[in-house]
Amino acid sequence: VSETDAAWIDAALTSARPQAVGALLRYFRDLDTAEEAFQNACLRALKTWPQNGPPRDPAAWLIMVGRNAAIDEVRRARKQQPLPEDDQAISDLDDAEGALAERLDGSHYRDDILRLMFICCHPDLPATQQIALALRIVSGLSVKQIARAFLVSEAAMEQRITRAKARVAEAKVAFETPGAVERSERLAAVAAMIYLIFNEGYSASGDTADIRKPLCEEAIRLARLLLRLFQSEPEIMGLTALLLLQHARAAARFDTDGSLILLEDQDRALWNRTMIAEGLALIDKALRHRRSGAYQIQAAIAALHARAERPEDTDWKQIDLLYGALEVIQPSPVVTLNRAVAVSKVRGPQAALEMIEPLAGKLANYFHFYGVRGAFLMQLGRNEEARVAFDRAIALASTSAEAAHIRMHLDRLIRDSQPRGAKAK
Amino acid sequence: MLYAILCYHDEDLVGSWSEEHDAAVMKKLAVVQERLAKQGRLGPVARLLPTTAAATLRKEEPPLVLDGPYAETKEQLLGFYIVDCKNLDDALDVARELGAANPGGAYEIRPVGLFTPGGALK
Numbered sequence: 001v002s003e004t005d006a007a008w009i010d011a012a013l014t015s016a017r018p019q020a021v022g023a024l025l026r027y028f029r030d031l032d033t034a035e036e037a038f039q040n041a042c043l044r045a046l047k048t049w050p051q052n053g054p055p056r057d058p059a060a061w062l063i064m065v066g067r068n069a070a071i072d073e074v075r076r077a078r079k080q081q082p083l084p085e086d087d088q089a090i091s092d093l094d095d096a097e098g099a100l101a102e103r104l105d106g107s108h109y110r111d112d113i114l115r116l117m118f119i120c121c122h123p124d125l126p127a128t129q130q131i132a133l134a135l136r137i138v139s140g141l142s143v144k145q146i147a148r149a150f151l152v153s154e155a156a157m158e159q160r161i162t163r164a165k166a167r168v169a170e171a172k173v174a175f176e177t178p179g180a181v182e183r184s185e186r187l188a189a190v191a192a193m194i195y196l197i198f199n200e201g202y203s204a205s206g207d208t209a210d211i212r213k214p215l216c217e218e219a220i221r222l223a224r225l226l227l228r229l230f231q232s233e234p235e236i237m238g239l240t241a242l243l244l245l246q247h248a249r250a251a252a253r254f255d256t257d258g259s260l261i262l263l264e265d266q267d268r269a270l271w272n273r274t275m276i277a278e279g280l281a282l283i284d285k286a287l288r289h290r291r292s293g294a295y296q297i298q299a300a301i302a303a304l305h306a307r308a309e310r311p312e313d314t315d316w317k318q319i320d321l322l323y324g325a326l327e328v329i330q331p332s333p334v335v336t337l338n339r340a341v342a343v344s345k346v347r348g349p350q351a352a353l354e355m356i357e358p359l360a361g362k363l364a365n366y367f368h369f370y371g372v373r374g375a376f377l378m379q380l381g382r383n384e385e386a387r388v389a390f391d392r393a394i395a396l397a398s399t400s401a402e403a404a405h406i407r408m409h410l411d412r413l414i415r416d417s418q419p420r421g422a423k424a425k
Numbered sequence: 426m427l428y429a430i431l432c433y434h435d436e437d438l439v440g441s442w443s444e445e446h447d448a449a450v451m452k453k454l455a456v457v458q459e460r461l462a463k464q465g466r467l468g469p470v471a472r473l474l475p476t477t478a479a480a481t482l483r484k485e486e487p488p489l490v491l492d493g494p495y496a497e498t499k500e501q502l503l504g505f506y507i508v509d510c511k512n513l514d515d516a517l518d519v520a521r522e523l524g525a526a527n528p529g530g531a532y533e534i535r536p537v538g539l540f541t542p543g544g545a546l547k
Contacts, residue, residue: 007446008529015437054529057499058438221440227477228437231493240477274474281478285492 005050012049013042016059017140018225022112023063024070029175031119031165033070035137041066110229111177114186117222119168121189129164131197136161139218149201149215151208187230191239191295194222198243207258209250216247227282237286238296244279245302248272264311276306297326316345333359337372349379367396427468427537428508428516430523433500434530436475453526461508461519468507468542476501500530507537 017038024034041062055061120134132150135141141149147157178186201215223240230236252270255261283303286296301322308314323339337356344352353376356369363369374389442450461467476494483489494501506523510516513534520532 007442011438011441011443011446015435015441217444224440224475224477225437228475231477232491237477237492278474278478281474285478285480288490 002050008054009046009049012054012058013045013062014140016062018113018116018138019059019109020062020066021137022116023059023108024066025116025119026108026112026175027067028070031137031168034066036073037066037070038062040069044069108177111183113225113229114178114183114190115173115175117190117193117226118186119171119173120164121186121193122168122171124167124171125164127196129160129167130193131200132157132160133164133168134193134197134222135215135218138222141218145214149212151211187226187233187236190226191223191236194219194226195239195243195295197222198246202246205258205260209254209258213250216243216250219243220247232289234286234289234291235293235295237282238293238299241279241282241286242295242299242302244275244282245299245306248275248279248306263305268309271306279303279306292325292329294326294330297322297329301326314345316342320346333362334366334368337363337366337369340376341372344376344379349376352376353380365396367393369393370396426510426512427540428510428513428519429533429535429537430506430508430516430520431502431533431535432504432506432523432530433498433533434503435499436501436503438529439503440475450527454523457519457522457526458506466509468509468540470504470506472504473502503530507540 020041021034021038024037025031028034028037044065045058045062049055117134117138120130120137122130125133128150132146135146135149136143143158143161144154146161147154150157152160174182198216198219201212201217201219204212220240220243223236223243227233227236227240248271249263249266251272252266252268253261279299280303283296283299286299301319304315304319304322320339320342323335323342326335327339336359340352340355343355353373356373356376359369370389370393374386374393377383377386377389439447458467458470479492479494481491481493481495483491506519508516508519510519516534520534524532
């Protein structure tokens with residue numbers, strides 16, 4: 001297999017995978033059987049595609065070959081007469097391919113992929129297991145690749161995936177075509193899972209960012225796939241836009257030492273303009289539907305940052321309003337805390353501080369809260385109180401991947417407030 | 426005569442290319458484009474964003490805006506070239522060269538009736 005063939009086949013197998021495994025899962029109603037059938041079909045593809053050229057419809061080919069291989073397996077297991085060796089079966093495939101492709105009509109195709117993604121979102125599965133399972137089953141990453149991205153041993157990841165699969169196997173997954181309500185519930189769960197995958201990559205610290213970047217790219221690929229299946233869902237547009245707009249900044253987020261560079265200090269020339277263009281186009285489309293949602297609002301906030309040529313061009317007033325809207329849809333002290341950052345830019349640190357004071361109880365153990373509070377206090381020249389807040393923040397600092405993201409806000413606010421704090425002395 | 430070379434490919438597949446593979450393909454295509462440009466035969470070239478970013482206006486009364494591309498096809502319109510060619514054979518040669526740089530999918534070769542280059546974009 002030449003290098004060009006290998007690259008092409010690899011991309012074809014990856015892109016056909018969700019549809020093919022999804023269809024095989026509907027057919028066999030068992031995840032392991034479906035996966036094994038797909039594996040067998042892939043091995044066959046690696047053998048025959050370089051010789052015979054790519055099939056017209058790789059997914060249909062893989063479904064057909066995988067299904068036949070699995071059925072043979074069952075027959076062999078029953079010690080029945082095995083079918084004649086498969087060369088003949090394969091040459092018949094071209095004729096059968098068309099018929100099968102027809103049976104894989106649009107609605108099945110959509111729901112197959114959605115179902116495959118949805119089984120990874122079982123509510124009993126902790127987030128890390130959902131992500132690992134989705135990367136294994138939907139994306140087809142190897143256990144080794146996933147373990148590397150999660151910075152754990154291969155054995156630990158193998159165990160995590162096996163446990164998750166066992167949990168999924170116990171759960172009853174509906175194989176009937178879902179109704180509108182169920183479909184939209186599935187869609188929301190899958191969107192959340194894709195966002196988790198993205199954050200797993202995005203919240204990486206500088207020294208691991210390169211290893212975890214594929215997680216962000218994979219999340220974007222899955223979001224685009226979901227959007228292709230559900231073209232008029234504004235929240236899926238919002239999700240895809242949000243991921244693109246955040247990932248567009250990837251090249252500017254870390255310095256050569258691997259330290260995080262804050263949004264305000266990033267070299268905006270390094271931002272990926274193509275991704276930003278796609279993100280902005282999607283936000284434009286989404287907003288026309290006038291059905292607001294949390295992903296759309298967060299994407300709109302990211303879009304305002306992306307649109308600002310210089311940090312001082314940022315429309316903080318609009319960002320304040322958008323966080324206000326997000327507070328209504330998805331009330332959370334963390335959202336209010338983020339809003340307060342915008343408020344500090346628009347109305348000053350006193351108003352921002354007043355806004356976050358009521359959160360003290362709920363966010364008593366939240367590193368970011370004390371970082372933000374400390375910065376507001378410093379801007380007001382209340383340096384002693386600020387220092388107490390910062391000390392508390394440092395005491396609460398976790399080493400989890402999340403800390404990197406939190407630290408970004410903290411550092412920015414500290415840096416911002418220093419000149420004013422100094423003047424107050 | 427001007428020909429539009431319309432590029433169709435499976436966008437899921439193109440979207441599954443690694444960054445490196447994508448860059449390698451673009452580099453190979455740039456070689457072909459550069460040669461055509463030097464000969465003064467290359468007009469506008471565009472690579473389109475994914476069809477998920479598209480919207481379609483159906484010119485009904487009143488006009489209807491739909492999300493997504495005009496047609497749901499197995500392979501999608503992902504870009505185009507405008508090239509000055511002597512005849513169809515010549516245009517096919519160009520398409521073959523582009524195809525060698527970027528295998529898979531299909532090119533529709535379509536003679537251009539009216540061409541308005543437009544002004545320089547600001």
